[in-house]
Amino acid sequence: MNIKNLVKSLLGINNIKFIKSWFRSSKEKKLIKKRKEFYSQFLIPNSVFFDIGANYGNRIEPLINENIKIIAVEPQEECVRFLKKKYGNKITILQNGVGEKIETKLLYISTNANILSSFSKDWINSTKESGRFKNIIWNETREIEMVTLDYLISKFGSPSFIKIDVEGFELEVLKGLTQSVKSLSLEYTVPERKDALLDCLCYLNTLYNSNIMFNYCKTEFTEFSLSHWVNYNDMIEEVNSTAFLNTKFGDVYVKLN
Structure with missing residues (x-):
């Protein structure tokens, strides 16, 4: 066993992540600062933030000392242990999934890349078939108690x-979610899941009675790709464009008009 694997076996991957989080590079610090500035347009002191699919909390870190009430929902127990160790009672952590109704569902775990664990078998199959995640193995399942956004509210x-x-x-x-909120973001995967994204946008447009605006960020960027917020029809046109499909993945942002 080499030294790297020996350290992993002795400390465990979560303890390693915890230790590394305290010794950030200047690049990581700059990214945290950029995310803090970006999220300030949606979150101000005393506001509430739901992090659905918190994983190891990279979107929590920029907000942790901003007097924001953070509700982190994460189904994977390994990630929950890490979040509790790092943030303690600074945030509220729920070990749940979030879905359409309160029930129990199977979570498909990727033990070699837990950031890709998913409740969606269709998403797993489509990304494997396209070759995007051809080396990823979803080799474990767990039963997870689900809650809804309405319940969290x-x-x-x-x-x-x-x-x-x-x-x-x-x-x-x-x-x-059967009620409007001020703003939200949802991750997308294209071209494999373009139709799934369109279904999400349609649902939101109906929920908000068209009183809604859209923008998006490519990959993990914290800069909007569009120079201004656009309405539903313009966003649908954007999603169907070659330029958007070439972005591969990112986040669509939605806010009340």
């Missing part, structure tokens, strides 16, 4: 912003 109050990063399960998450 009833328990913690209406959020100013919801981040949804659930690897292809976005529409099911949105269907558990």
Whole structure:
């Protein structure tokens, strides 16, 4: 066993991540600062933030000392342990999935890339067939208790912003929301899941009675791709464009008009 693997076996991957989080490079610090500035347009002190699919909390870190009420929802116990160790009682953590209704669902775990674990078998199959994640193995399942966005709102109050990063399960998450919120984001995967994204946008446009505007960021960027917010019809046209399909993945942002 080499030294690197020996350290991993002795400390465990979560403890390694925890230790590394305290010794950030200047590049990482700049990214945190950029994310803090970006999210400030949606979140101000005393507002509520739902992080749906929190994983190891890279979108929590920029907000942790901004007097924002953070509700992190994450189904994977390994990630939950990490979040509790790092943030303690600074945030509220729920070990759940989020979906259309309160029930129990199977989570498909990728043990070699847990950031890609998903409740969506369709998303897993489409990304494997396209070759995007040809080396990823979803080799474990767990039963997870699901909650809904409506439930979270009833328990913690209406959020100013919801981040949804659930690897292809976005529409099911949105269907558990029957009331408007100020703003949200949802991750997309194209071209494999273009139709799934269009279904999400249609659901939101109906929910908000067309009183809604859209923009998006490519990949992990914190800069909008469009120079201004656009309406539903313009966003549909954008999603169907070659330029958008070539972005591969990113986040669509939605806000009340």
